[in-house]
Amino acid sequence: MPVRPSLPVAGQPQPERADAARNRQKIIEVAARLIDEKGAEQLSLDEVARAAGVGVGTVYRRFGDRCGLLRALIDEHERRFQAAFMNGPPPLGPGAPPAQRITAFLHGLVDRIDQQQALFLALEKGGSGARYGGPYRVYRVHLATLIAQARPGADAGFLADALLAPVNANLLCHQRDERGMTTEDIKNGLTDLATAVTSHHP
Amino acid sequence: MPVRPSLPVAGQPQPERADAARNRQKIIEVAARLIDEKGAEQLSLDEVARAAGVGVGTVYRRFGDRCGLLRALIDEHERRFQAAFMNGPPPLGPGAPPAQRITAFLHGLVDRIDQQQALFLALEKGGSGARYGGPYRVYRVHLATLIAQARPGADAGFLADALLAPVNANLLCHQRDERGMTTEDIKNGLTDLATAVTSHHP
DNA sequence: GAGTTAATCGGAGAGTTCTCCGGTTACGAG
């Protein structure tokens, strides 16, 4: 029988042996500490394994690859953010008009990336095809729904991609570090963009 | 005396020794062939060096890193594209109203990425900080100028980033392969986006 | 041509990511 990859799907807890769970926890703790000390770019899975007292094979079995480990470190914040825009108070959560919710969401996403900038940068660098799976999918559906409410008839799915695309760690970093923009400049720009998209009459 | 990196700046031909020029040419030819045969992702610089009959150090001396080699392979098309939107016939080149030029530019960029999709994908995967240098800078200035003409007072620089962000190989691939969108769908979406951005009255 | 010098060459090697698989261990069944 083939070994299943055992990458746990979020929200669907998989039975995991006690030693495996212990190792997962230990690896996450060690990785978080090492990233604090030396930055996410410098994180070597070899080193994580050594510091956690496990073999490198164990790290890969638990997290699939380097990006998988980084995602695991991001996961908790992610859940909180998703809860905020799906069930939280307006204007981020339900209750406000779609255009306002879209703007609030984009601003929230900027703040969220800022919180764990180093991790997001490292994750985007890794690339892999998984960039548009998981959280991205959730964001996209959320935005597309709001856009469809504000502008029936438009290609809401594409516009969701278009609003999400400029909110990524690489670009944010570049805009701030090399272009001298502030977070407020960026948020203002996103407000303008979102307003233009939702209020456009073709 | 420190060795200067000798990464040639485009358009500023640097005196290069005959053997060095020969090797650069040979490396580019071999790399192009290997990419045709096995795909850009599978391109190993070790293999390129062996097939070109040079040491691996030579490849790195010439092109700096993996991305540098990929950029060199992209370079010729790049020059043609830049010439087209800076000096070519309208609506891509000068002569058409800004809004139309913006749309034409975005459509042209989609086509351009399609032409060398594999290379762009590999280049984006590599990441590095150089993603916003070189061609990107040119695109950004071009778009920002046009946007400033269409909508004086707006943050044209940011909006240029925002229009460029959704036009990248990773997203285009994703939209087509996993979402079933056609190139036409994407271009229509970009037209809508550009129109919204340039005709918005705050 | 011969000499000088600085750019170039090439391969050994360090540091990574990820794979593979023989040996080990947790845990439910009896």
Added chain:
DNA sequence: CTCGTAACCGGAGAACTCTCCGATTAACTC
């Protein structure tokens, strides 16, 4: 408590990117 098995462990090793530096060679001067 014992046993059987599926899941897990860990480290050797393959493949890769990139660095370093002694040996080599192109190109300019005389």
